[in-house]
Amino acid sequence: MAPKTAAARRLGMEVSIAVSHAVKLARAETIAAYPITPQTHIVEYLSTLVANGELDAEFINVESEHSAISTCIGMSAAGARTYTATSSQGLALMNEILYIASAMRFPIVMTVANRALSAPLSIWNDHSDIMGARDIGWIQMFVENGQEAFDHTIMAFRIAENHEVLLPVIVNLDGFILSHVVEALEMVDQDTVDQFLPPYVPRHRLDPNQPVTMGAFALPEIYPEVKMSHQMALAGSYHHILQVWEEWAEITGRRYRPLETYRSEGAKILLLTMGSLSEVAEIAVDELREQGEPVGLLKLRLWRPFPVEDLRRAVAGAELLIICDRALSLGGVGGPVMSEVRSVLYPLASRPATVGYIIGLGGRDVNPAAFKDMVARAREEARRPTAEFHLYGVRG
Amino acid sequence: MEKFGYAQSQKYDTYAARLLPREEFFTPGHRACQGCGEALAVRWVCKAIGKDAIIAHATGCMEIVSSGLPQTSWMHPWIHVAFENTAAVASGIETALKVLERKGKLRGPRPKVVAMGGDGGTSDIGLQALSGAMERGHDFTYICWDNEAYMNTGIQRSSSTPYGAMTTTSPPGKLSIGQRTWKKNMVHIAVAHGIPYVATASPSYVFDLYFKVRKALETPGPAYIHVLSVCPTGWRSPTDMSVRLGRLAVETGVFPLYEVVHGRYRLTVEVPKLRHVRDYLRLQGRFRHLRDADIELIQRHTRAEYELLLEKCQAPFPEFPSMASSEEPELEAGG
Ligand SMILES: Cc1ncc(C[n+]2csc(CCOP(=O)(O)OP(=O)(O)O)c2C)c(N)n1
Ligand code: SF4
Ligand SMILES: [Mg+2]
Numbered sequence: 001m002a003p004k005t006a007a008a009r010r011l012g013m014e015v016s017i018a019v020s021h022a023v024k025l026a027r028a029e030t031i032a033a034y035p036i037t038p039q040t041h042i043v044e045y046l047s048t049l050v051a052n053g054e055l056d057a058e059f060i061n062v063e064s065e066h067s068a069i070s071t072c073i074g075m076s077a078a079g080a081r082t083y084t085a086t087s088s089q090g091l092a093l094m095n096e097i098l099y100i101a102s103a104m105r106f107p108i109v110m111t112v113a114n115r116a117l118s119a120p121l122s123i124w125n126d127h128s129d130i131m132g133a134r135d136i137g138w139i140q141m142f143v144e145n146g147q148e149a150f151d152h153t154i155m156a157f158r159i160a161e162n163h164e165v166l167l168p169v170i171v172n173l174d175g176f177i178l179s180h181v182v183e184a185l186e187m188v189d190q191d192t193v194d195q196f197l198p199p200y201v202p203r204h205r206l207d208p209n210q211p212v213t214m215g216a217f218a219l220p221e222i223y224p225e226v227k228m229s230h231q232m233a234l235a236g237s238y239h240h241i242l243q244v245w246e247e248w249a250e251i252t253g254r255r256y257r258p259l260e261t262y263r264s265e266g267a268k269i270l271l272l273t274m275g276s277l278s279e280v281a282e283i284a285v286d287e288l289r290e291q292g293e294p295v296g297l298l299k300l301r302l303w304r305p306f307p308v309e310d311l312r313r314a315v316a317g318a319e320l321l322i323i324c325d326r327a328l329s330l331g332g333v334g335g336p337v338m339s340e341v342r343s344v345l346y347p348l349a350s351r352p353a354t355v356g357y358i359i360g361l362g363g364r365d366v367n368p369a370a371f372k373d374m375v376a377r378a379r380e381e382a383r384r385p386t387a388e389f390h391l392y393g394v395r396g
Numbered sequence: 397m398e399k400f401g402y403a404q405s406q407k408y409d410t411y412a413a414r415l416l417p418r419e420e421f422f423t424p425g426h427r428a429c430q431g432c433g434e435a436l437a438v439r440w441v442c443k444a445i446g447k448d449a450i451i452a453h454a455t456g457c458m459e460i461v462s463s464g465l466p467q468t469s470w471m472h473p474w475i476h477v478a479f480e481n482t483a484a485v486a487s488g489i490e491t492a493l494k495v496l497e498r499k500g501k502l503r504g505p506r507p508k509v510v511a512m513g514g515d516g517g518t519s520d521i522g523l524q525a526l527s528g529a530m531e532r533g534h535d536f537t538y539i540c541w542d543n544e545a546y547m548n549t550g551i552q553r554s555s556s557t558p559y560g561a562m563t564t565t566s567p568p569g570k571l572s573i574g575q576r577t578w579k580k581n582m583v584h585i586a587v588a589h590g591i592p593y594v595a596t597a598s599p600s601y602v603f604d605l606y607f608k609v610r611k612a613l614e615t616p617g618p619a620y621i622h623v624l625s626v627c628p629t630g631w632r633s634p635t636d637m638s639v640r641l642g643r644l645a646v647e648t649g650v651f652p653l654y655e656v657v658h659g660r661y662r663l664t665v666e667v668p669k670l671r672h673v674r675d676y677l678r679l680q681g682r683f684r685h686l687r688d689a690d691i692e693l694i695q696r697h698t699r700a701e702y703e704l705l706l707e708k709c710q711a712p713f714p715e716f717p718s719m720a721s722s723e724e725p726e727l728e729a730g731g
Contacts, residue, residue, distance in 0.1 A: 029495045032488060056499070058491045062484060063528030070481035070525065074452065074488020077475050080495055082488075100477055206450045206473040206489060208507050213468035215476035222465050 009187045015146035016041035016179045019085075019111055019171075022153035024055045025193040028109075029080040029200075032060040032071035036090040037123045038175035039113040043085055065090035069097040069108075076106035077214060079205035081157065084108065087175060088115035088129045095133060101168050102137035103230055104215060107160030107200070108168040110138075111153065114275065114326075115175040116362040124363020125175040127274065127326035130303075131336045137230055139169040139237055140304040142275045144260075146183035149173045151254060154188070158197050158244050165237045166203060172303075174276040176363070192251060238305045258307035259314055260299040263289055267296030269320045269375060270352065272341065274300045277324065277359070277366055284371035295375060300337065311344050321345070321352040322378045325389075326360050334358075334389035353382040356389035364393070416606060417443045426469040427461040431635030433626030433642060434458055434541045437599040438512070441539060441623070442472065444609035445510055450493075452486040454513030454522060455479035457548045457627075458541060473507075480521035483529035483538060486511035490534045508613045509536040515556035516546045519582045530589040530618045537612040537619040540582060543627035551630040555580040558650075559697070560690055561682045563630070568685045578697065586620035587656050593619035595655035595664070600626075600642025604653055604664050611655070624651045632681020644676040649702040654709065661708040673698050 013021075019042050023031070031050070033043040049055040062068045065086050075082040086094065091112055101108055112130055116122040130140065139159060143149045149171065156169040173179060204212055218226055238258070249255035262282050264270060273281045278299040288295040298314050298321075300307075315321055323342075325335020333339060338356035345351040355378040360366045374392060381390070421442035428435035438458050445451075451474045453459045459476050462469035477485045490509040497506045511529075513522055518540040526538060545563045546552040553566040553575050561575045568574040586594045593615040597605040605623070612619035624645055626638040633641055645651035646665055650673060653665040673695045677683040686694075 029499070030488070030492050032491075056495075058495050060487060060491050060532065062487070063524060063531070066481060067484035067487070067525050067528055070477060070484035071488035071491070073477050074475070074485040074490075075492040076488075077485075078450070078489045078492035078496065079501070080492035082492075097478060097481065104477075206475060206507075207503065208448045208450065208473055209503050211471060211473040213463055213470050213474045216463040216465040216468060217460060217476075218465045226465070 009189075010184050011187055012182055012184050014041060014180060014182050015149050015173065016113075017045050018146050018150040018183075018185050019153050019173070020045040020049060021187070022150045023083050024049050025188065025190060026083075026154050026157045026197055027081065027199070028055070028083040028157075029057050030060070030072075030075035030082045031057055031084060032062050032068045032075065033084045034062055034065045034068045034086070034090060036065070036087045038115060038179045039085045039087040039090070039111065041179065042111060042113070065093040066097060069094040069101060072108045073097065073101055073104070073106055076108050077104075077206050079200070079202040079207070081161070081200040082106070082108045083110070085111040085113065087113045088117055091129045091133055092117060095136070098133055098136040098138065100215070103226070105166040105233070106168055107157070107166055109153065109156040109160055110168065110170050112170050112172050113175040113179040114172050122362040123175070125177050126361045126363065127172070128328070128361075130170070130172050131327035131329075134304075134336060137167070137234060138304065139165075139167050139234065139241065140172065141170070141302050142172045142300065143178070144276055144278045144299065146178065146181065147185050147254070148256070149178060150185055150187075151248060151252070151256070154193060154197065155244050155248055157200075159237065159241050161200050162240050163203050165233065165240050167233060167237060172275065177276045186252070188252060196247065196251060235305050238307070241302065256301060257310070258302035259310040260301055261314055262297040262299065264296030264298060264314060266294060267318055268294040269379070270296050270298050270315060270318045270322065271371060271375070272298045272300060272321060272323045272337070274303070274326065274337065277326070280366060280368055281324075281371050283368040284375070287368065288372060288375065293375070306340060306344070308344050311341065312348060315345065315352050318352040320378060320382050321354050322374055323354060323356045324374070325356060325358045328358050328361065328391070338389060355381045357392040358389060359392045361391075366393075413602070416602070417446075419443065421445065421447075421471040422462070423469045423471060425467070427464075428457070429629045429635070431628040431638045433599055433628075433638040434543050435461065436638070437541060437605070437623045437625045440599055440602055440605055441609050444606045445472070445508065445613065448505060449508040449510055449613070450489055451475070452477070452482050452489060452509070452511045454482040454517035455548070456514035456517050456541070457543070458512065458514070460548055479517050481525050482511045482513045482517060482522060483526040486536045486538070487529045487532065487534045490536050509534070510613070511536060511538045513538075513540060514547070515540060515542040515544060515582075516554040519556045519580050519585075520554050523585075527585075527589065530586065530591050530620070533617050535616055535618070537609070537621065539609075540620070540622045541625045542582075542622055543625045543630060544579070545627075545630050547627050547630045556582065560686050560694060562685060563682070573690060574685065583620070583622050583656070586622075587659065589618070590659070591618040591620060592616070592658055593655070595621050596651065596653055597621050597623045598642045598646060598651065598653060599623070600639045601646065601653060601665055608655060608664070630682070632684070633679055637679060641676065641679060644671070644679070647671045648673045648676045649698050650676055652702060652705055654705065657714055660711055660713050661705065662713040663705075663709050670699070670702065
């Protein structure tokens, strides 16, 4: 799609570097991070940008991810535009503080280069890390390629800092598969970003001229109301997210939706994926369509707030929905995405049958043939279910 | 004029209490127990800090008694995030202020940054975050309220609980004396980070406490102050004895008051003749089960530690580095 402004340039670069550039273009003022594969290239490159004076910011090398997110809270509370990035064990170590960052309404932006959780230790990609942080109260989205990673990093600041939103945002990108791949990307110039993203104006900040108490505790008389207001803010952020994405589309020609669809019109069978595997699934859909199979694809971009109505609309007319999770809810009834999707579909008078596959754990490759095979198996499974869900392609 | 220099602090040691600021920054109405030495310490420390500061506080008694939504006792801009990360939160605040000042986004002078936490939040669960912040050299002051146990959760032992003390998780029994370990020395740990200013203090010695806080704030870089805070609830001591107990801790050598400036030690309150630790221990129910022999062991240990400290104080103490400033000290201005 042709960009509307002449400002755009196409450049080949590693996705991690593109994300760092996005953070620079967003003029992040404070960064605190701790290295973990495969997030490392992002923070290394950002360190360089700060060291060279290309980004007028302070980069704090903290001693852990727990301190990274805690330091980010301090930075944001003092009124600075704040960024961090992590992965896997790092995200798990942050867990306690992630809830606090969102409940205290700090508009921090974080990239999570998704990676499996130990044990066994694995540096490779799946979504176990972020699914463990499902309920942290942040806005969360997944990107499919480098361009999306770049775009969404810039947009995340704009969404987070909206005074009607004031919530932290996680942009999920698949570790290695995206973080370490070189892609041709359309850059946006500084002036364009400056117009799109004005300087951060905090609603409240720690300031002796106007002292406030932040992080007070709550008795039962008030705790549920505070949680309710958080829920309302997160659910209500949906419209602001759409608005920001729409504005970005006007500038760049790149339009994003909470639930992307690919050849789903008239599809009887739908695959549902998240993140970079969507591009692989597209290949399978193309091949199946060529064979005359009515197969389409749904790509869940916005994970929190969950695009409930978008999903309900998108499955209308489909007979079978195949949900591909990249995380295992051990001892549960399926992958976390499948569980949620089923709940969303349940109230519908007419809804597709659902089959859940857990795929690509710990970096296990998933190719187009696998998606085609899943479609074939799922048809059987829908007729005669054998299990609540399936770990696809795993030796028994 | 040297502001709050070493010499001045000596001078003010003899000054009258009416010269200390009247303004309250830790306001009444909080829910601390009767006779709480920790709340007393917070009150005086906040006066010493003055208006232009931001405080980050760890989970613990002082946070809980002071900040139930929708009320607050804090007149300072104040933030509580969690139990173990206060030094990291303060690191973030200090860093942001630096950038915002550089970009001309601050209203007024750059505020001082102060982190506060209990002994548990400091010497146990928060030690890593504190070590990281001290190592990175942030310009902030960390103040530890040491009441020698996890009081907020019901008097459980910490690494700062003294040997022999009864707590709910170090109960004396047939096989145990109570706390079996000697108190972790947080001051030594702070000094080992090579930070410019470290001190012990006590609200029973208000002037000493006051000037140490001022020095810590005026010192560029990290500063650490360890405040012994008598807790009548946890120590099982009479509520009207908190100030007295704080003095006895110093007079028996259990908690000497000193400061370490760029690695050089100086006693700030000299005790000509130490009293026996018995005078201190016997006033507290948490030591009630100790036999005379146990107390003698504590006495020997205390004396040995004190000797070591005195040896460290033998080395020449540097002039307190000049903290040139045109401002008059608040003390003289306010009265
Ligand atoms: C991660 C975590 N673990 C445990 C707790 C429970 N907790 C809250 S305050 C506290 C003890 C506080 O002790 P201390 O730091 O000495 O402060 P005090 O209350 O004695 O002033 C504990 C264990 C917590 N809030 N967070
Ligand atoms: S338990 Fe101790 S430290 Fe806590 S408020 Fe009561 S007296 Fe103060
Ligand atoms: Mg304590």
